[in-house]
Amino acid sequence: MRGSHKTFLSLCLIVFAGLNSTLARPTSKPAPKRPASGQVYPQFRSQYGVIHWLPEQMPLKVYVSPGSCLDGYVDESTGAPRTNVDNKADWPFLAAQVLSSPEALNSLPQAQEFNEGMRQAATQGIQMWKAFEREGLFRYELTDNPADADIYVFWTHHFVNKLGLGLFANDIRGVTSKESFPYKAILAGGQADFKPVVILLRTTEPGGTPMPYDKLRAAAAHEMGHALGIEDHSPNPGDLMSIYYGRGVISANDAATIRYLYRLTPDLIP
Numbered sequence: 001m002r003g004s005h006k007t008f009l010s011l012c013l014i015v016f017a018g019l020n021s022t023l024a025r026p027t028s029k030p031a032p033k034r035p036a037s038g039q040v041y042p043q044f045r046s047q048y049g050v051i052h053w054l055p056e057q058m059p060l061k062v063y064v065s066p067g068s069c070l071d072g073y074v075d076e077s078t079g080a081p082r083t084n085v086d087n088k089a090d091w092p093f094l095a096a097q098v099l100s101s102p103e104a105l106n107s108l109p110q111a112q113e114f115n116e117g118m119r120q121a122a123t124q125g126i127q128m129w130k131a132f133e134r135e136g137l138f139r140y141e142l143t144d145n146p147a148d149a150d151i152y153v154f155w156t157h158h159f160v161n162k163l164g165l166g167l168f169a170n171d172i173r174g175v176t177s178k179e180s181f182p183y184k185a186i187l188a189g190g191q192a193d194f195k196p197v198v199i200l201l202r203t204t205e206p207g208g209t210p211m212p213y214d215k216l217r218a219a220a221a222h223e224m225g226h227a228l229g230i231e232d233h234s235p236n237p238g239d240l241m242s243i244y245y246g247r248g249v250i251s252a253n254d255a256a257t258i259r260y261l262y263r264l265t266p267d268l269i270p
């Protein structure tokens, strides 16, 4: 998730200009009623089609690691950590590699500035989507067993790019990577070598101070939205799935979007 402050500012200016011109022009038209339900934002769809989990995969298992950091795994060709954001597509393979060895998993260092409260905040964020379980969209549960999960949360002090340069100024709080498989091919009997979905959460703010719990909670909820299948970002800054995290909770638009998404037949399965 990456945000540009500049974009946000210009967006604000446009909104304010719009408001002013509305106020300046008296009109007999009644104010439009606020929609009772949210609007589906089409950015949920990936460029390859609709991605979501199947009922057969439920309940999904989510493992929130106790601060475990994968940044020590280096890409030999570039010298940068494999967790660099330009190498996102590789993360599920990296996680699969680490998870296949209990020794490797147990020897992962803890991300700097991590504390146990962060794990709790992340867990709370992830749990926000449970509101939709009773509607039958999906089911998931947290697990303490890293050998048996579909979605994994690991941690990083800060994100880096492919040159290994820290993206300090950037307010990226989390990034999700998932490998997906064509549903039709699976239906036709094709074998899919499913890989773990990886969420990386950041332990620090741009200034290097520990990430506040409320920001982390919002980040984890946002990344869980990606893990469930909302591929890109809502253009509405008030939505959790916008690059601004909205109010840090699932908005009416986010709700409408996840409901709509899970009503569609997927093209791809994580």
Ligand SMILES: [Zn+2]
Binding pocket: 001, 002, 222, 226, 233, 243
């Ligand atoms: Zn995002």
